[in-house]
Amino acid sequence: MRVVLRVLGRDRRLLGGAIVLGLAGWTMALLWVAPAGFQGEVQRLMYVHVPAAWTAMLLFAVAFGASVRVLWKRSVAADHVAHACVEVGLLFLALTLVLGSLWGRPVWGVWWTWDPRLTTTAILFVLFAGYLALRAAIDDSARRATVSAAVAVVAFGLVPVVHWSVVWWRSLHQEPSVLRLDGPTLGGEVLATLLVNAVAATFIAGLLVTRRMRLTRLEARAENVRLRARLAEASPSVALSPRELRG
Amino acid sequence: MRLRFSLRTAVVGGALAGAVSLGLLAAFGLGQGTVFYYTPAEVAAGQGQGEVVRVGGTVARGSVRWDADAGVLRFRLSDRRAAVAVANRGAPPDLFREGRDALVEGRLSGGVLRSSNVIVKHDENYDDPRQRTQR
Numbered sequence: 001m002r003v004v005l006r007v008l009g010r011d012r013r014l015l016g017g018a019i020v021l022g023l024a025g026w027t028m029a030l031l032w033v034a035p036a037g038f039q040g041e042v043q044r045l046m047y048v049h050v051p052a053a054w055t056a057m058l059l060f061a062v063a064f065g066a067s068v069r070v071l072w073k074r075s076v077a078a079d080h081v082a083h084a085c086v087e088v089g090l091l092f093l094a095l096t097l098v099l100g101s102l103w104g105r106p107v108w109g110v111w112w113t114w115d116p117r118l119t120t121t122a123i124l125f126v127l128f129a130g131y132l133a134l135r136a137a138i139d140d141s142a143r144r145a146t147v148s149a150a151v152a153v154v155a156f157g158l159v160p161v162v163h164w165s166v167v168w169w170r171s172l173h174q175e176p177s178v179l180r181l182d183g184p185t186l187g188g189e190v191l192a193t194l195l196v197n198a199v200a201a202t203f204i205a206g207l208l209v210t211r212r213m214r215l216t217r218l219e220a221r222a223e224n225v226r227l228r229a230r231l232a233e234a235s236p237s238v239a240l241s242p243r244e245l246r247g
Numbered sequence: 248m249r250l251r252f253s254l255r256t257a258v259v260g261g262a263l264a265g266a267v268s269l270g271l272l273a274a275f276g277l278g279q280g281t282v283f284y285y286t287p288a289e290v291a292a293g294q295g296q297g298e299v300v301r302v303g304g305t306v307a308r309g310s311v312r313w314d315a316d317a318g319v320l321r322f323r324l325s326d327r328r329a330a331v332a333v334a335n336r337g338a339p340p341d342l343f344r345e346g347r348d349a350l351v352e353g354r355l356s357g358g359v360l361r362s363s364n365v366i367v368k369h370d371e372n373y374d375d376p377r378q379r380t381q382r
Contacts, residue, residue, distance in 0.1 A: 174368075
């Protein structure tokens with residue numbers, strides 16, 4: 001129990017923020033704001049679907065920056081950041097796709113269609129899933145970091161295309177309601193609810209990324225100890241410290 | 248012979264170039280070559296004959312007829328310039344309305360789009376529910 005509290009304690013600001021904002025956001029979305037437009041109650045899915053999409057793109061952007069740093073500085077820390085951000089970003093992107101589908105069925109009439117927005121988003125998902133698959137396939141940590149960083153950098157090139165797909169091409173998915181040059185088409189309570197939920201999603205993502213990175217650091221340390229143990233067996237000059245022996 | 252650019256510059260530069268290339272390829276490679284749907288004006292100009300097509304437009308007011316016996320929904324899809332007659336097998340989605348946009352997937356035959364799939368389309372504007380007025 002003490003261990004749990006100590007671990008949670010390090011993230012308490014993020015966790016506190018996530019809980020408060022999440023509760024506030026969901027209360028606003030479910031109990032306060034009235035349904036906007038003509039869709040009825042199902043329109044409330046917007047308050048999770050859109051923040052999930054924005055958060056996924058933000059995470060991929062951070063992964064992009066971290067990956068550039070991996071390639072430029074060969075930074076191990078940056079590799080951990082990139083990996084964690086892609087994992088969590090993929091989770092949020094999956095959420096975006098699932099909620100979008102659940103929303104599309106009652107409103108559009110279809111679970112899915114290969115319009116430009118949905119298609120490019122699906123491709124983006126496959127690319128970043130490929131990033132994770134690639135990491136699982138490469139044992140050498142240096143090569144794994146470099147190759148996956150290159151994949152993340154290239155894959156990020158699709159993100160602006162995903163955003164502008166609804167503007168550049170005819171699509172079923174409507175054009176942006178908020179991230180547009182003329183300013184948001186949403187007003188008042190709808191926009192406020194959306195923004196609170198967007199910040200909440202960012203806090204939740206931040207929490208997940210920091211936890212994942214802590215896990216990665218522990219994995220790296222364990223891997224290091226295992227390697228040194230193997231070396232110690234082979235060569236008496238390599239010895240584990242008492243702390244490492246304790247485990 | 249001394250290399251003028253370090254390997255890491257090449258790797259990072261290459262990855263960034265790859266990102267930009269992917270973006271540009273996706274953006275310009277398709278161009279308008281494959282459209283997701285035709286407008287009624289384009290259909291009137293001869294597009295989309297003899298293949299499965301999607302046509303998108305506004306459901307023309309006063310044009311909706313539901314033939315319950317045959318299970319066929321008839322309406323006209325219009326843009327400001329032309330209209331396409333649609334005969335759809337089956338009832339449309341719940342949010343289908345006159346004056347709203349729709350996408351119809353089917354085949355053009357004899358000037359009528361015969362379909363079994365009507366998709367309701369909406370734009371990026373969400374009315375403020377407090378200020379909604381009767382139309």
